Amino acid sequence: MGLLDGLLGNASSVNKEEIKKELEQILVNGEEIDVAFKLIRDLIVFTDKRLLLVDKQGITGKKIEYHSIPFKSISHFSIETAGLLDADAELKIWISGAQLPAISKQFRKDNSIYDIQKLLAAVCR
Secondary structure, eight states, X not given: OTTTTTOOTTSXXXXXXXXXXXXXXXXXXXXXXXXXXXXXXXEEEEESSEEEEEEEETTTOOEXXXXXXXXXXXXXXXXXXXOSSOOEEEEEEEETTOSSOSEEEEEESSTHHHHHHHHHHHHOO
């Protein structure tokens, strides 16, 4: 999938089967992982039904917060590209009815922010 290649410049692609096993208690019957990326120890997972953000907390990473966002609930999203002196680009995602963004993620200064907004634009129609 050309659009998904190198989706997140500061994230590494991970094996879908490995992530499916890790998220077996979170995924619903028949839900398939389309693509998953690891940001240090956190995960960004696109399934055929929703966007999952997995935030591993604490020293051991045993405490985990799962953000589950159905694509139909995303009211809009924005990207802010990195400037000359600004090293990071930023993605913000708003959920229906919210005035402030529910999700805000930082990305390296490269083209990955454009790739992720293309993917969101494709799934949030």
